[in-house]
Amino acid sequence: MGAFLDKPRTEKHNLHAEGNGLRYGLSSMQGWRVEMEDAHTAVLGLPGPGMTDWSFFAVYDGHAGSRVANYCSKHLLEHIIMCPANKGAGETQSSQTGSDSSAWDSPTLVPPTVETVKSGIRTGFLKIDEHMRSFSDLRNGMDRSGSTAVGILLSPDHFFFINCGDSRAVLYRNSHVCFSTLDHKPCNPRERERIQNAGGSVMIQRVNGSLAVSRALGDFDYKCVDGKGPTEQLVSPEPEVFEMARAPEQDQFVVLACDGIWDVMSNEELCEFVKSRLEVSDDLERVCNEVVDTCLHKGSRDNMSVVLVCLPNAPKVSEEAVRKDAELNKYLESRVEELLSRPAEEGFPDLVAVMRNLSTDIGMPLLPPGGGLASKRSVIEAVYNRLNPYREEDGSGAELEYHW
Structure with a gap:
């Protein structure tokens, strides 16, 4: 096993x-x-x-x-x-x-x-x-x-x-x-x-x-x-x-x-x-x-x-796709900053809570097909770690789950 x-x-x-x-x-x-x-x-x-x-x-x-x-x-x-x-x-x-x-x-x-x-x-x-x-x-x-x-x-x-x-x-x-x-x-x-x-x-x-x-x-x-x-x-x-x-x-x-x-x-x-x-x-x-x-x-x-x-006919880089991907990353960054700036009775939210909140965001731009929000975890985690007041010195942050 x-x-x-x-x-x-x-x-x-x-x-x-x-x-x-x-x-x-x-x-x-x-x-x-x-x-x-x-x-x-x-x-x-x-x-x-x-x-x-x-x-x-x-x-x-x-x-x-x-x-x-x-x-x-x-x-x-x-x-x-x-x-x-x-x-x-x-x-x-x-x-x-x-x-x-x-x-x-x-x-x-x-x-x-x-x-x-x-x-x-x-x-x-x-x-x-x-x-x-x-x-x-x-x-x-x-x-x-x-x-x-x-x-x-x-x-x-x-x-x-x-x-x-x-x-x-x-x-x-x-x-x-x-x-x-x-x-x-x-x-x-x-x-x-x-x-x-x-x-x-x-x-x-x-x-x-x-x-x-x-x-x-x-x-x-x-x-x-x-x-x-x-x-x-x-x-x-x-x-x-x-x-x-x-x-x-x-x-x-x-x-x-x-x-x-x-x-x-x-x-x-x-x-x-x-x-x-x-x-x-x-x-x-x-x-x-x-x-x-x-x-x-x-x-x-x-x-x-x-x-x-x-193969030779593989998809090529598209300026429109690059622009949309950058806009999505910027949107996610701003949303994480917004979520972490809100006072919470339970204290600073963990990353799983942030991800769950984002998964219900109906105003989010289209996510990568097949990858969904999971494909943007690194973008979200980077902002979370930067703003986390409890971040460890090695930058790993609190122990986090990898699936929600």
């Missing part, structure tokens, strides 16, 4: 880069959990001949430890790329000479087919899971960690969405969510059937009443049923892979995130919030940080990681 801290750790890890016609940013935060178990991968330009215009991004949500998530973040991509070519994938120089070759490392640079790529991804997941089983600490139960994995492989012409577990990827196209990966939960009929066929059960929506996901890498305690193959175990390492043709004039952005984000935001809410923030700032790290902070203030108690991949 995981243990929690007395207060969240809000330091963030950030990255950003651009290439192959893409821009990406990412943010991760430990939050309330006692350990940071998330990891990520972001690669612009894959290794190997003819692969420089391909890119790969992924988020790994570890559980019962970070070992599997961290290993996959460093090595999953190489396991995918090094899978042998499918039979019938096309004539290559290497196949003519009989040498063993990667599906994507052909001396004649024959582009891999869609089915070759999908097969290579699936095989890569099974191979890395098999490889990790050889690690003594994982094999002997000294480390019982596992990890979900959600990713996207981008070729010049296609998206390959990859999912194993309950992290999620969404594609925002033509100003609406046009695709989302499917969470692998034990209560899903297909997953439940496999679990029961392997001699397990689904209780309180968990595998054997314990694990909340039905597919994951690692978790070898759930992968030891004799007579069953790797994809027939209580927990399967097999990913689902969805291919979509790219639509350059319509595709706007892709979001990959762990369930610490999706626990408090729907697909539509998160994408609308991201869109609104991209109209205010082209700093993708800042946008991702706002996502993570907003989810914390919406009540997420988990580790949080988000990767935002912006």
